[in-house]
Amino acid sequence: MSTVPAELEYTDAHEWLRRLPDGTVEVGITDHAQHALGDLVYVELPEVGRAVKAGEACAVVESVKSASDVYSPVTGEVIACNPVLEKAPETINQDPYRAGWMMRVRVAPDAVAGAVLSAAQYTEFLDGKDD
């Protein structure tokens, strides 16, 4: 059973987002996602400064058996990427919600909020998939 921290928000593409006190948003992939992908061998992150739209593919996580896009859950500008992942992509497998964060996005002020799920809704979503 994968962990779904209650304080985070989620997408149906298995990204999580954490709203930080400074108003920016931290993004990563969920425990369920890292488990489904298997051992990650490479993470391709966006350029800092890139403008991303909610639902736009902006990163790639590659495991020994597949490569998948990661979609930005919000519209805004990428202000930081996790430098640890370049050398140690397995950090996502080990600690997907903390040390394995992928990028921080400054949400555009006029952005239309993307569809996000609460922890309870995401858990329900995962349960539905297991059937």
Added chain:
Amino acid sequence: MAFIPHTPADVREMLAAIGAADVEALFDEIPAGLRSEPLAGVPEALNEMRIGRLLRERAAADGMVLSFIGAGAYEHHIPAAVWAIASRGEFYTSYTPYQAEASQGTLQLIYEYQTMIASLTGMEVANASLYDGASSLAEAALMAVRANRKAPSRRILVPATTHPHYRQVARAITGRQGLSFDVLPYDADEGILATSDIVAAAGAVALVVQQPNFFGRLEEVDALTDWAHAQGMLVIAVVNPISLGLLEPPGAWGGRGADIVVGEGQPLGVPLSSGGPYFGFMATRKEFVRHMPGRIVGRTLDTSGREGYTLTLQAREQHIRRAKATSNICTNQGLLVTAATIYLSLMGAQGIERTAAASHARTRELLAALVRLPGVRTAFRGPCFHEAVLRFDRPVAPLLEGLARDGILGGFDLAGHYPELGPALLVCATETKTSADIERYAAALGRLLGAPPVRAGIC
């Protein structure tokens, strides 16, 4: 791996199981307008005896010509052992099996090939090959766009001294993906690109540098590489592999070296064969390897600690990455790569260097003989490798026809691609040409130009 087609009984059984009347019924959903008619231009199949005779007759029509044409495909001596070994049953297949690791010998050969290409080009990593030199430039351009994410455009700078067919193929393959090619002019006296001539370069993704260039001239690769890097561009080197026996490898160009190296592999043991099949090679720096198209073989250890070979970094490829794959090339030119690997093994670094040096010497000898003829002069100042442009005082095409009647292919007429040069001919001599061959060419051309008979004696 036997291929056993379905018997008529199998086909009937399968059709019955899904309730289809015949095989044609399986294609019902394709509208008639989208279906191709029988191919009117393609004749009925011939049996082996007839096709063998037809091909012998066609081959005889070519005759035993003496060729001084280069222009992208080069006649080099191929040691008899190359194809004797490549034709062995163990090698004589052009395809990696679907479960590639079941064929360790094939993978080991490709690994050796990659190692040799990386060594020859001075780069860190090479792929298992591409289709040919021209399409490898297209792949390099697409790769540069992926690798140089900071560039604000999809423009590639390509000198007019780059092979015209390569430029055409690169445009054809990449145009629909939004890439464009800005053609840079060359210096009229020197026949090479000068950085001072490059305008409107800002924001381009990459600069293509062909060495030697289409005119056989040597570009100032160090200065061009450093200039491009200073502009935030990547450098795509297009090189002749034999020339690397003498010239600086692209990995050592300028301060940082070229970023992507491609080229036509044909000179490495592949016969001219009327234009193909050939193979393209590609090498890059390790930091760009995930942007590289094509298959890559890696060496590893199995669970018992024994050395083994495996396809690696496959997440770049279309069977995993689908539409977002680095390329829809999912194969390599296996048989030709086999020949090239054997050729490189037999020749060694010293053999390649001697072949390059001999080709250069023969070309100088050829130029010396031809510029003695009336109305013939070299078009550009400066050094060349094994090819050069000659200017004439009259149109080249009739001269080439006259030479062909004497069994000589005199060179590549540049009138079509470079009309600004006036009557101009690209000539090439490799190590396969003797002094007698060169005298024969000079004498035949001299007769056509109305020159008095030339006494033998070169230089």
